[in-house]
Amino acid sequence: MSATTILGLTGAVVIMVVLFEMLRRHRLREKYAVIWFVIAVSAIVVAVVPGVLFGLADLVGVKVPSNLLFFLASLLLLGLTLQHSHELGRLEERCRTLAEEVGLLRLDFEQSQTESQKAQQADGEPVEDGSE
């Protein structure tokens, strides 16, 4: 086994173990775990069978195979960041909607409380219109 193979394998295994632990402790939702799992598996494949990478580089015409690896890796990271930005935006929008609803509910609640207080005060006395 060459040093690079060991390095690649170690990296992939570490990702797998961390993934498993995070999933087990409910720290990671499986929709995010899938992509990381795919990355770890691809890392193992490339580490064990470097021929796959060489063949692929040859196929698309990249002279230095490691450059193809870097290219794909950066592309993947870009995609992941974009996905996170998207998720974040969605969460912000939901959070905003919730905040607005909380504000309105609080107003509703305070209004009905005031009304019931008025109704209680009116009890026993001659009944008047409850409005201000």
Added chain:
Amino acid sequence: MPHPSRLTARVLVVMPAWNERDSVAETIAEILETNPGVDILVVDDGSDDDTAARASAAGALVCQLPFNLGVGGAMRAGYRYALRNGYDVAVQIDADGQHDPRYLPKLLARLVDADVVVGARFAHKGDPYQVRGPRRWAMVLLARTLSRLAKTRLTDVTSGFRAANTRAITVFAAHYPAEYLGDTVESLVIALRTGCTVTQEPVEMRVRAAGQASQTPVRAAVYLGRAVVALGLALVRRWPAALEHAPADLGIGPAGKAGRA
């Protein structure tokens, strides 16, 4: 649709307020004095001070947001309240006192032939409110583009002084952007896209009772850049062609449950 100018039109003034303790009570008092019969909803946008208490003491309803959402968030909450409680008209008036409530009846009168009426500066020469440099270029660019879209002359699309009828309230209750310039420019684009008509009524605005607008050249230039981006986005964004959520929202009574955004 209820006619906005009928005598029984229920008018809700929505006032977004963020740390406006120095001016909020005075502004409320002035509105109630000049326009008796309107309801005022102050949307306290996560203030650190006692804006909410002062507004409440001054006779307004107060909706307190748990944290700062910006004018767009505050206004959407206000429009939702107006929709769920059956108001015929919702009017936005800023808490800082720059909008003169004496113009309110004029705005309401224009709702006869439009769904949104913007209280606009620069509508005629000699307006005391002067703006120069990049900030002015931005305002001209925005005004020209929106005018073309609205097929009527709009001179001040960033004005926060505006009235909306039920049709526009229904749109804004579902779609009112919280992003930069979204509460002014983009909301008008949305209204136009969903088939509402927009027009303006000339008003004179006062120097802010408290606080100051950004005036340094750098900030004005940044404003121009952001305005271009916001306008471009607003124009290319997809918005619902019609009031898709309207029936669900309208079917809900005064104490209704959440409408969908």
